[in-house]
Amino acid sequence: MVGWTRKRANADEALIRGLYEEHGRALLAYATRLLRDRAAAEDVVQETLVRAWRNPDVLVNGKGSVRAWLLTVTRNLVTDRYRARAARPHEVAEQPQSPPVQSDHAEGVVNSMMVAEALDQLSPGHRDVLREVYLNGRTAAEAAAVLGVPTGTVKSRSHHALRALRQTFRNERPALRGVTG
Template identity: 45%
Template sequence: MPSDDAARLGALYDAHATPIWRYVVHLTGDHAAADDVVQETLLRAWRTPHILAEDPESTRSWMYTVARHLVVDEARSARRRREIPVEEPPESAVRDATDAIFDAMLIEEALAGLSDAHRDVVVRAYYGGLTVAEIADELTVPEGTVKSRLHYGLRALRLGLQEKGVTR
């Protein structure tokens, strides 16, 4: 059975692909797009068995209509309206350090607004990568105190950044 399907698909291609391709090239002027439209048209014909059962002229008329609809749909698509063809692809963008510098300056200013105890805990936790237990050992304070300072320090830091207009 699969070889029968392959033979029917080959016959469909042989009978209709070239005229449909010429028609689409006439409409679009684009050989690559014509290949895609012909492929989609043949696929739709293949998926519509009652079309294949009709006489070849009716089948070809149906395929011309489908191809025209595909060309019109592509012309109207949002992708086509937004694409601008260029000769060479643009160079990839390289992020500069400007945003990172401004972020660091904002954070530095906000950290300066914290009390020494809160700033010390926040810096050790987030920039030093220390755990609550490690910070408590270094500062010789209970872990609960470190957690409390970290909580209130981060809250004050967030408020300080919001006052400077940082919303993220």
């Protein structure tokens, strides 16, 4: 039994090799023309030969041309590909159902109020320097010209004002941790 199976496998392999050598180029050209994609055409030709291997009696029964049968199988496989694509919706990038969560407006209001209170605790000179540098976007030299003070004074006041603000927020943070909303 093993000998018969091996002979059958060798005969099938020889049949498929012969089909490919004789009809492979024509099948590939036909499939490429239909699909306009060489890689997809190669897949279709391979599937055509698999179908031929599964139905060897169709190829040797003497009814009709072998090439005609192979070309018909190729055309049917191409048609199946087009139908399958048409049946499936086109793939699109997934979009979230809702926009990403943005920070709470109330949190921004509270932060603004905290900054305003902290700025009120600074001396007018420190507050003016921070306003010119950070709120108005001026350089130290530009802020110095507007405020009528030396550039070094602007740098020094800016440094000390920021340090005071940091200290203020550090002191308030523990109190905020205990607050629940």
